[in-house]
Amino acid sequence: MPHLNPEPRHGTPAELETALGENLKSLRVNRNLDQVTLAERAGIGLRTLRNLESGNGSSLRTLILVLRVLGREGWLDTIAPVATINPLMLTREARPRQRASKPRRKAGE
Numbered sequence: 131m132p133h134l135n136p137e138p139r140h141g142t143p144a145e146l147e148t149a150l151g152e153n154l155k156s157l158r159v160n161r162n163l164d165q166v167t168l169a170e171r172a173g174i175g176l177r178t179l180r181n182l183e184s185g186n187g188s189s190l191r192t193l194i195l196v197l198r199v200l201g202r203e204g205w206l207d208t209i210a211p212v213a214t215i216n217p218l219m220l221t222r223e224a225r226p227r228q229r230a231s232k233p234r235r236k237a238g239e
Contacts, residue, residue, distance in 0.1 A: 148185030155183040157200050171199045 141149070158168055169179040172195040182188040182196060197203045 144185065147187065151183040151185040154196060154200070157202065158183075161200060163200075168196065168199055172196050 158165070163171075165176060165179050165183075169176045172179070172192075174192055174195055178188065178192055179196065180186075182192055194203065194206070197205060
């Protein structure tokens with residue numbers, strides 16, 4: 131498993147795109163895939179893959195297609211994992227929430 135560069139954690143969007151592209155490129159190289167092969171397997175154009183790897187913008191769809199070919203679609207689960215246990219439910223007996231509530235109005239509005 132390749133060591134992926136965690137930096138920059140709090141960079142600009144452009145810096146984060148570049149870091150993600152570098153990580154994808156590193157993973158591709160460690161899997162011994164060239165750009166042409168990965169692009170073909172993902173069903174995207176070579177230029178599209180190059181843009182993704184260089185941090186020059188890409189679509190979410192392209193990222194998902196590439197992650198699938200690299201066997202890393204699990205990365206998407208780390209973006210916003212769904213909580214399976216609600217700590218408030220442990221303190222009381224209540225039914226699980228079915229929907230979000232509306233914001234409460236302040237007195238005098």
